[in-house]
Structure formats: structure tokens, C-alpha cells
Amino acid sequence: MSLTDRVLGDRQRLAYIASQAADVRLNVELETEGMTLNIGPQHPATHGTLRIIARLDGEQVVWAEPSCGYMHRGYEKLAEVRTYPQVTTLVNRIDWLGSFANEVPFILAAEKLMEVEAPPRAQHIRTILFELSRIANVSLFLGDLGVQMGAITPVFFAFRDREYVLNLIEGATGGRFHPNFDRIGGLKDDLPKGWIAETKAVMKKLRTFCDQIEDLLFGNEIFQSRTRGIGVIPKDIALQFGLSGANLRASGVDWDLRRDHPLPMAWNKADWKVWTHPDGDSFARCWVRLQETREATKIVDQLLDTIPSGPIMAKVPKIIKVPEGEAWVSTENPLGEMGYYVVSRGELGPFRVKIRSASFNNISVAPWALRGVYVPDIITILASLYFILGDIDR
Amino acid sequence: MMSMLAVEVPYWGQSLLRVLGGVVAVLLPAGTIVYVFLFKMMSFMQSRLGPMEAGPYGSLQLVAEVGKWLQKEDIIPERADARIFKMAPVVVLVSTFLLIAVVPFGPDAWFTNFEVGIFYALAVSSLSVLGILMAGWASANKYSLLGGLRAAGQLIAYELPMVLAVIGVVIQAGTMNLQQIVVAQNSGSIFGFDGLGNPYILTQFVGFVVFMIAIQAELTQAPFDMPIAESELVSGYMTEYSGFRFLIFFIGEFATAGVFSLLTSVLFLGGWGVPFTWFGWTDVDSVANWMNVAGPIIMITKMMLIAFIIMWVRFSSPRFREDQLQRFAWKVLIPVSLGNIALTSIFKVVL
Numbered sequence: 001m002s003l004t005d006r007v008l009g010d011r012q013r014l015a016y017i018a019s020q021a022a023d024v025r026l027n028v029e030l031e032t033e034g035m036t037l038n039i040g041p042q043h044p045a046t047h048g049t050l051r052i053i054a055r056l057d058g059e060q061v062v063w064a065e066p067s068c069g070y071m072h073r074g075y076e077k078l079a080e081v082r083t084y085p086q087v088t089t090l091v092n093r094i095d096w097l098g099s100f101a102n103e104v105p106f107i108l109a110a111e112k113l114m115e116v117e118a119p120p121r122a123q124h125i126r127t128i129l130f131e132l133s134r135i136a137n138v139s140l141f142l143g144d145l146g147v148q149m150g151a152i153t154p155v156f157f158a159f160r161d162r163e164y165v166l167n168l169i170e171g172a173t174g175g176r177f178h179p180n181f182d183r184i185g186g187l188k189d190d191l192p193k194g195w196i197a198e199t200k201a202v203m204k205k206l207r208t209f210c211d212q213i214e215d216l217l218f219g220n221e222i223f224q225s226r227t228r229g230i231g232v233i234p235k236d237i238a239l240q241f242g243l244s245g246a247n248l249r250a251s252g253v254d255w256d257l258r259r260d261h262p263l264p265m266a267w268n269k270a271d272w273k274v275w276t277h278p279d280g281d282s283f284a285r286c287w288v289r290l291q292e293t294r295e296a297t298k299i300v301d302q303l304l305d306t307i308p309s310g311p312i313m314a315k316v317p318k319i320i321k322v323p324e325g326e327a328w329v330s331t332e333n334p335l336g337e338m339g340y341y342v343v344s345r346g347e348l349g350p351f352r353v354k355i356r357s358a359s360f361n362n363i364s365v366a367p368w369a370l371r372g373v374y375v376p377d378i379i380t381i382l383a384s385l386y387f388i389l390g391d392i393d394r
Numbered sequence: 395m396m397s398m399l400a401v402e403v404p405y406w407g408q409s410l411l412r413v414l415g416g417v418v419a420v421l422l423p424a425g426t427i428v429y430v431f432l433f434k435m436m437s438f439m440q441s442r443l444g445p446m447e448a449g450p451y452g453s454l455q456l457v458a459e460v461g462k463w464l465q466k467e468d469i470i471p472e473r474a475d476a477r478i479f480k481m482a483p484v485v486v487l488v489s490t491f492l493l494i495a496v497v498p499f500g501p502d503a504w505f506t507n508f509e510v511g512i513f514y515a516l517a518v519s520s521l522s523v524l525g526i527l528m529a530g531w532a533s534a535n536k537y538s539l540l541g542g543l544r545a546a547g548q549l550i551a552y553e554l555p556m557v558l559a560v561i562g563v564v565i566q567a568g569t570m571n572l573q574q575i576v577v578a579q580n581s582g583s584i585f586g587f588d589g590l591g592n593p594y595i596l597t598q599f600v601g602f603v604v605f606m607i608a609i610q611a612e613l614t615q616a617p618f619d620m621p622i623a624e625s626e627l628v629s630g631y632m633t634e635y636s637g638f639r640f641l642i643f644f645i646g647e648f649a650t651a652g653v654f655s656l657l658t659s660v661l662f663l664g665g666w667g668v669p670f671t672w673f674g675w676t677d678v679d680s681v682a683n684w685m686n687v688a689g690p691i692i693m694i695t696k697m698m699l700i701a702f703i704i705m706w707v708r709f710s711s712p713r714f715r716e717d718q719l720q721r722f723a724w725k726v727l728i729p730v731s732l733g734n735i736a737l738t739s740i741f742k743v744v745l
Contacts (some may be wrong), residue, residue, distance in 0.1 A: 150616045152711030156440035376715045
């Protein structure tokens with residue numbers, strides 16, 4: 001006995017007919033020339049669980065949309081039931097490749113509310129670790145870029161050289177991926193002995209790595225033909241979608257929070273350059289990141305020479321209670337602008353935290369940038385936009 | 395070949411021995427050595443050690459891989475066209491085996507001495523793409539389908555420059571028989587200088603380059619690996635395969651690379667031979683009998699050299715986009731190889 005023969009209520013019958021119609025629609029959809037390709041949630045190119053729904057005509061994308069939320073971990077809510085020192089443990093898991101950089105804006109926001117400022121030595125070391133996490137993050141991007149385009153060798157170089165940076169971060173903080181080193185009012189510890197000399201040696205290695213990547217990848221004709229003129233995001237579109245970081249600078253906007261935003265950090269003590277690129281294509285985004293890695297090594301080198309002596313912790317009470325108020329602090333993280341809006345009601349933990357992470361905005365431009373490209377270009381454009389899944393979904 | 399044994403072997407016995415010899419000749423050198431050598435080479439390029447656990451310095455890695463894949467479950471997707479799905483890897487492997495049949499390994503060490511050997515080799519090599527298309531279509535998977543269709547497009551684009559590149563060799567040697575192409579190279583001379591013979595890599599360099607690019611595409615190796623394209627299409631036509639069937643594709647890929655390297659060394663590097671003037675030989679009948687043993691070793695050495703180049707390119711370049719690949723094949727490779735044929739013909743007539 002089939003389903004329709006049974007005695008059904010009108011509502012059920014209608015629902016059944018609707019489901020049949022949906023099946024027919026699906027069949028019609030498969031019969032036509034267009035095809036819906038579901039890239040993800042499990043796919044080698046999304047390094048995480050991002051799903052891209054792409055409507056294809058042959059190999060050309062008619063319409064594509066990223067669908068995120070598969071990795072939502074509810075950090076904003078979790079932060080409400082943690083004390084301030086505990087929150088750093090959470091937030092350095094947002095962008096897991098540059099985790100120290102995630103802690104800094106939150107700590108700065110809390111410090112702003114408490115009206116304390118870290119001593120100069122702590123600010124210096126903070127900035128150095130911040131830039132080291134940027135190098136660790138972006139060097140992996142540079143290697144992964146090759147994998148997305150089928151060249152598997154660069155990624156091994158990237159993993160090899162990132163390891164040196166991770167060792168430095170581990171040496172200073174005790175944690176390779178999740179340092180949890182930043183404290184309100186300063187840092188947990190001072191630098192270990194011999195760390196400065198070793199860091200300088202590693203920075204030299206990283207500069208060699210950048211040269212290698214430039215030769216191996218950026219100089220390659222195939223790489224250039226795959227990225228030049230592909231996924232062009234003009235200046236006004238980039239600003240409208242709220243892109244930040246290297247993606248925005250690659251569209252020709254001279255904007256860097258490290259330079260433009262007065263924060264109690266040590267960036268203004270070093271001499272470095274903000275790179276921009278007029279093209280706004282995939283190549284420009286990758287190129288700007290490569291230059292930024294070089295600049296970051298320069299910043300670290302210069303700051304290492306000028307670390308002031310003094311304490312690494314300001315005077316803060318043992319039990320931290322943040323006075324009532326609201327604060328917004330954002331920094332130029334490896335992926336772009338990352339900010340925390342912290343609302344305090346004078347308790348042990350924040351009342352409400354809003355996290356603005358860069359990847360969510362950077363991926364938002366994807367539907368616009370992916371229209372009319374070919375399937376392989378989806379991958380290169382997404383790779384050049386550079387997102388970390390944890391940073392999208394938080 | 396059988397006259398060496400000094401015993402009368404019936405025809406079926408000869409065939410059996412040849413099949414066994416073929417299996418040994420394909421599976422051992424083209425599979426194991428190429429596989430281990432290339433894995434090690436690739437690892438050193440990527441500043442890592444590569445396989446180290448299975449056997450001394452990972453030399454038994456292939457055995458370990460086979461053991462691993464044989465244990466895995468053989469999954470056939472529910473919506474798949476089961477019969478074609480099962481046939482596809484076999485078709486790919488068979489085309490590799492058919493290819494080895496015409497490759498000569500020594501003055502008497504060959505499986506079949508085919509008058510139109512190179513024609514046959516190019517014809518059966520196209521069969522593998524049939525298998526890939528079957529796999530792509532029968533998997534009932536969108537990624538596989540895209541991979542299979544890309545492979546078909548690629549074949550049509552690259553089979554033509556490959557054939558055109560070989561025509562230069564055929565004109566110069568005056569024969570399609572692979573054995574005679576080898577003899578022509580080793581007994582030849584370049585403008586009267588015969589110390590090196592006449593390996594066609596020197597006189598047919600353009601053809602060699604076009605042929606190498608075309609076999610790179612034929613083998614679906616980077617920069618032409620769109621049919622597999624692991625970052626876009628997961629694994630392309632192989633996506634749904636597991637266990638033994640995946641193993642056949644996987645080993646087949648390396649074995650085909652090995653066999654194509656053999657073919658290239660026959661066509662452009664003088665095959666099994668050494669320049670005949672070194673030992674005062676004049677033609678194939680006067681070649682010493684020990685070349686039947688030394689020949690295969692020389693062949694394998696040359697095969698490794700070519701395979702090294704193939705893999706070197708593979709591991710250091712990103713991949714083209716599908717339309718860029720087509721443009722490259724039709725607008726660059728085919729005109730270049732046609733020009734090569736014209737030049738070769740002129741030289742052939744003039745000299």
C-alpha cells in the first residue's frame with residue numbers, strides 16, 4: 001500500500017505532494033546543463049569545515065556562496081562565564097595559526113577598562129610575539145598557496161621554517177600553538193636566556209624562506225597565469241564588504257591598524273613599511289602577504305635590539321575585577337582587523353564580548369568575487385583571500 | 395629471444411614466458427624501482443626523508459602499500475554503475491601492459507617486434523583515458539565526473555602534439571619499428587661524427603621537448619593534473635575508489651610513468667643500445683649477445699633519467715587551469731611540432 005492510499009490529513013497530503021515536487025525539481029535539476037557542486041564541508045581545499053555551494057554551468061561558476069557555521073564554538077557566549085584571565089585560553093583558539101595575536105586585543109581592551117598599561121618591556125615583548133605569530137601564520141599561507149594550485153613542494157618548506165618560529169614561541173611562552181601568555185597588565189614571564197640571539201638567527205632563515213617562495217612560486221609563470229587578473233576586488237567593493245588586512249591593502253587601500261591606531265604596543269618604535277598593491281587580484285593579495293612577512297621579520301629584528309629593561313608586569317590586583325564600562329580595541333592581526341568589544345559590569349568576568357574576526361568579513365566577499373570564474377579559480381581565490389575556519393565561525 | 399635458450403619451446407610456452415617476462419619487466423622496474431626511487435627523490439626535494447620504516451631506507455614501501463590497500467574494504471557506491479566502475483581500473487592497467495609489449499630491451503630481448511610499433515604504442519596508450527572516463531562517469535559523483543571529462547578533453551588536446559612529435563623521429567629513422575629506431579640511433583652519425591651515434595634528443599630536440607610535455611599531460615601529472623586536482627576535485631576520477639581498485643590506479647600511475655619513460659628513451663635516447671662504433675658493430679645482427687643482459691640495465695637507467703625529469707616537473711610546478719591547458723596545446727604545442735616536422739622533412743631531403 002503506497003503512502004497516498006492511506007488515510008491522510010490534508011496537511012499531510014500536501015506535505016507529501018510538496019516533497020514529491022521537490023524530488024522532481026531535483027531530478028530536473030540534474031537533467032539540465034547546470035550543476036550544483038557542493039564544495040565541502042569536507043573538502044581538501046577548505047582546510048576546515050567550510051561549505052561552498054557553487055552553481056556551475058560546465059566549469060563556469062554562475063553563483064557561489066560560502067555557508068559557514070560548521071565550526072561555531074560559541075566563544076562570545078563562553079567568554080561570559082569565564083573570568084578575565086581565563087578568556088585568553090579561549091580566544092587564542094580563534095585563529096589557531098596565529099594564536100598569540102588573538103590574545104592581545106582582548107587583553108588591551110581589558111587594560112583599557114582597568115586603566116592600566118603594560119610596562120614598556122612587556123609592550124615590546126608583546127609586539128615581538130605578535131609579529132612572530134604573524135610570521136608563523138602567513139608563512140604557512142605562503143606554502144599552502146602552492147598546494148591549492150597543485151604544487152606540493154612549497155608547503156614542506158613552509159612547515160619546515162614555521163617550525164623554527166613555533167620553537168621560538170614555545171621557548172618564550174611554553175606553548176607552541178596556544179601560548180596563553182598574555183596577562184592583564186603585562187606578560188606571564190620574561191624572555192628566556194639566549195632567546196634573542198636565536199630569534200635573530202631564525203629571522204634570517206625566514207627571510208631566506210621568503211626568497212625561496214618568491215623564486216619557487218611567485219616567479220613561476222603558471223602561478224602568475226593562475227593568479228594575475230583572477231578574482232579582482234576593486235577598492236570600493238573591498239571597502240563595502242569590510243575587508244581588512246592584506247586583502248584590503250592588495251586592493252590599493254593604504255590602511256594598517258599597526259601604523260594608524262595608537263595602541264600601547266611597540267610598532268611605532270620600529271621602522272617598517274606598509275605594502276599596498278594596486279591590482280586587487282589574487283596575485284596582489286599573495287604578494288602583499290609575502291612582503292608583510294618580510295616586514296614582520298624586520299620589525300622583530302629591530303625590536304629585539306631595543307628591548308628596554310624594567311618589569312614585565314604592571315601593578316594589578318591578584319583578583320582582577322574590571323570596572324564598569326565598555327571598550328573596543330582592534331589590532332592588525334595576521335588575517336586582518338580583529339577586535340573585541342568588551343562590556344563590563346564590574347564583575348570577575350566580562351558581561352558581554354563581541355568578537356570581530358577578520359576572516360568572516362574576508363570570506364563575505366566570496367559570492368561577489370566568485371561569479372563567472374572557473375572551478376579551479378574558486379580554490380585560488382579562496383586561498384588568496386585567506387581564511388582560517390576558526391576565525392570565521394568563532 | 396627463444397633461440398637463446400637452446401631448447402625447443404612450444405608456441406604456447408613461448409607466449410606464457412613472454413607474458414611472465416612482461417609482468418616481471420613491468421611490475422619490477424616500472425613499479426617498484428620507479429616508485430621507491432621517485433618517492434625518495436621527491437622527499438629529498440621537499441627537505442624530508444620520505445619512507446624510512448618499511449625495509450632498509452624504506453625500500454619495501456611498495457610492498458607495505460600493497461599490503462595496506464589490499465586490507466581495505468572494496469567500496470562500490472550505491473548509485474554507481476557497478477560493472478563499469480569495476481572495469482575502469484583494469485582498462486587503465488591493461489593499456490600500460492599493452493604498451494610494454496612493443497618496447498625492445500636488447501638486440502633479441504623484445505616481446506613483439508612490431509613493424510608499426512610506435513603507431514601501436516600511441517594507439518593503446520589512449521586506452522587509459524577511456525578507463526579514466528569510465529571511472530569518472532560510473533562513480534556517480536560530481537567530482538569524478540568533472541575529473542573524467544577534464545581527462546577526456548586533455549587527451550584530445552595532447553594526443554595530437556604527441557603523435558606529431560613522434561613523426562619527426564619516424565621521418566628521421568625511416569621506420570615505425572621501435573627496434574629499428576633504436577638501431578638507427580646507435581648506428582647513425584651526426585654530420586659524419588659517429589662517436590655518439592645519433593640519439594634523436596640532439597637532432598630532434600624540439601620533438602623531445604614537445605613529447606615530454608605531451609606525456610606529462612598524458613600521465614596527468616602536474617602541471618597538467620587537472621583530472622586529479624586534489625585541491626579542487628578531491629581526487630577527480632579516483633574519488634570513489636578504495637582498496638584494491640584504488641591501488642591499481644595508484645600503481646598504474648607510476649607504472650605508466652615508467653613505461654612512457656621507456657618509450658621516450660627508445661625514441662630519443664637510443665634505447666637499449668650504446669653507440670655501435672664503440673665496439674665496432676655495424677648492424678643489429680653483429681651486436682654482441684651480452685647486450686641482451688646489459689641492454690635492459692641501460693634501458694632502466696635511461697628510464698630513471700626520464701622519470702626523474704617527469705617527477706621533477708611534477709613536484710615543482712603548480713597546475714594550469716583547464717582552458718589555459720587547451721590554449722597551450724592548440725596554440726603552442728601543435729604549431730611547434732608541425733614546424734618541427736617541416737624542418738625535419740627538409741633536412742631529410744637535403745642531407
